[in-house]
Amino acid sequence: MLWTDKYRPQELSAVVGNKKEIKIITDWVNAWKSNNPQIPLLLVGPPGIGKTTLSQIIAKQFSEHIELNASDKRSQEIIKSTIGESSSSRSLFGDEYKLIILDEVDGIHGTNDRGGVKAIGDIIKSSKHPMILIANDFYSKRLQSIKPKCQVIKMKKSRWNSITKLLREIAQAENVDANPAALKEIALKSQGDVRSAINTLQALSSKDSTLEVQDVENMKTKDTRSDIFNAITGVLKSKTPAHVKEAMWIEEDPTLVMEYIAENIPREYKKKDEIKKAYDYISKADIFFGRTQRSRNYGYWKYASDFMGIGVSNSKHETYKKFTKIQTPTIFTLMSRNRGKRNLRDEIAEKMSVKLHVSHSIAISMFPYLEIMFKNDELAWEISDYLELEDNEIKRFRSKKIPKKVINKMEKQKAQMRVEERDRRAEELKNQMITAAVEIEDSYEISKPDETKAEDTVKKEPPKEKKEKKKTDKQVSLFSF
Numbered sequence: 001m002l003w004t005d006k007y008r009p010q011e012l013s014a015v016v017g018n019k020k021e022i023k024i025i026t027d028w029v030n031a032w033k034s035n036n037p038q039i040p041l042l043l044v045g046p047p048g049i050g051k052t053t054l055s056q057i058i059a060k061q062f063s064e065h066i067e068l069n070a071s072d073k074r075s076q077e078i079i080k081s082t083i084g085e086s087s088s089s090r091s092l093f094g095d096e097y098k099l100i101i102l103d104e105v106d107g108i109h110g111t112n113d114r115g116g117v118k119a120i121g122d123i124i125k126s127s128k129h130p131m132i133l134i135a136n137d138f139y140s141k142r143l144q145s146i147k148p149k150c151q152v153i154k155m156k157k158s159r160w161n162s163i164t165k166l167l168r169e170i171a172q173a174e175n176v177d178a179n180p181a182a183l184k185e186i187a188l189k190s191q192g193d194v195r196s197a198i199n200t201l202q203a204l205s206s207k208d209s210t211l212e213v214q215d216v217e218n219m220k221t222k223d224t225r226s227d228i229f230n231a232i233t234g235v236l237k238s239k240t241p242a243h244v245k246e247a248m249w250i251e252e253d254p255t256l257v258m259e260y261i262a263e264n265i266p267r268e269y270k271k272k273d274e275i276k277k278a279y280d281y282i283s284k285a286d287i288f289f290g291r292t293q294r295s296r297n298y299g300y301w302k303y304a305s306d307f308m309g310i311g312v313s314n315s316k317h318e319t320y321k322k323f324t325k326i327q328t329p330t331i332f333t334l335m336s337r338n339r340g341k342r343n344l345r346d347e348i349a350e351k352m353s354v355k356l357h358v359s360h361s362i363a364i365s366m367f368p369y370l371e372i373m374f375k376n377d378e379l380a381w382e383i384s385d386y387l388e389l390e391d392n393e394i395k396r397f398r399s400k401k402i403p404k405k406v407i408n409k410m411e412k413q414k415a416q417m418r419v420e421e422r423d424r425r426a427e428e429l430k431n432q433m434i435t436a437a438v439e440i441e442d443s444y445e446i447s448k449p450d451e452t453k454a455e456d457t458v459k460k461e462p463p464k465e466k467k468e469k470k471k472t473d474k475q476v477s478l479f480s481f
């Protein structure tokens with residue numbers, strides 16, 4: 001069991017730090033309990049400092065509560081039907097108040113979500129029930145209209161000495177012999193993130209030996225052994241698992257490393273089957289990163305790391321004897337240009353999930369396939385037209401503009417098509433993209449990490465329905481054009 005779950009505070013007095021903020025929250029709860037309605041609370045602060053924990057402790061004070069993730073249910077209608085109407089009709093729940101907890105309010109994205117932000121604003125206005133909204137980024141644009149309607153509680157990172165004290169208590173409860181200096185080192189390293197401090201303590205603890213400062217420092221030396229460029233070169237140039245693993249020990253966000261590897265695969269690998277296999281591994285790594293994020297089980301990182309490291313390195317037949325300049329992922333170059341573009345990926349995925357009926361994460365996993373499809377000018381125009389992509393979204397998949405000549409020709413061709421012909425062509429395009437999605441979705445069906453690891457030997461049968469669909473639609477492989 002994760003120690004962060006085992007030692008999640010059950011009462012306000014056990015929450016580390018933010019005492020002043022906790023007092024305001026307590027007053028807010030007491031006001032509601034004495035039938036004095038209050039505007040919603042908006043808890044804002046960096047990850048891992050106890051916002052969710054606090055809201056769950058508060059929930060115990062009310063007879064009922066519901067927890068929703070604002071970024072899961074994005075459309076205005078869904079948010080309204082889920083909590084909107086019930087929140088204004090108190091009688092549904094008798095005379096008791098029902099606490100509504102809305103997490104990741106700043107995570108809402110996409111066109112529909114503008115509706116989502118508006119829906120939240122409407123709900124706040126009409127709600128007769130206490131509401132707690134949670135967000136990470138105080139300056140998020142999405143909070144602009146919500147902030148004035150709430151009592152904003154800016155939660156701060158915890159101080160290292162409070163974290164050290166908490167770590168000492170956990171170590172004692174777990175019978176871990178830890179040098180106090182080692183605990184202080186973990187607390188300092190966590191930079192105020194209590195969750196990460198507890199996770200590090202659990203990862204380094206052993207029942208048989210004393211936890212020393214050196215153990216905490218060793219983590220650092222291991223992590224800085226290589227930089228991101230060496231790591232990518234290690235994966236692309238080596239075929240020896242031990243070398244790849246060593247190269248992958250770096251102090252970087254692993255999802256960033258994945259983006260780098262994904263960007264550079266087609267620059268280094270030249271054979272179609274190598275590229276396809278390598279991207280399959282990238283999509284599997286992406287799935288495990290998603291699982292890590294959802295479950296907070298960092299054990300999944302190991303699998304993600306093996307897929308994008310050893311999996312990708314083994315996808316080539318042999319090592320290429322050439323020099324490849326490692327490129328920064330296009331997505332980051334685009335994202336760094338301005339803040340609006342940071343949501344580019346999600347905007348595109350949103351359009352794809354609406355048109356192709358695939359989930360957001362599957363849509364994102366399909367990006368590398370789309371990049372390949374976008375190499376063909378006409379296909380690039382057709383897909384962009386079908387998905388209704390804007391120019392900046394097209395740029396995500398190809399740096400070169402679609403030539404004017406091709407655009408004119410395709411527009412003319414489309415104008416001359418009969419409605420049925422247009423529909424048929426749209427269906428063909430959809431199937432071409434879905435072929436990629438089906439492959440990715442099949443790998444989604446793997447239930448346990450261990451089974452996934454053994455995927456090379458045990459190939460899963462696709463679901464019957466999809467198999468038949470493939471046959472009747474005569475889908476074209478993405479690699480056949």
Ligand SMILES: Nc1ncnc2c1ncn2[C@@H]1O[C@H](COP(=O)(O)OP(=O)(O)OP(=O)(O)O)[C@@H](O)[C@H]1O
Pocket residue numbers: 003004005007008009014015016017045046047048049050051052053054136158166194195196198
């Ligand atoms: N202030 C704190 N006091 C004690 N434990 C804490 C505190 N903050 C975090 N933790 C520990 O970290 C775990 C995760 O915290 P929590 O989910 O509440 O953080 P959060 O601020 O909501 O993070 P996120 O923004 O990522 O959702 C808790 O289960 C708990 O073990």
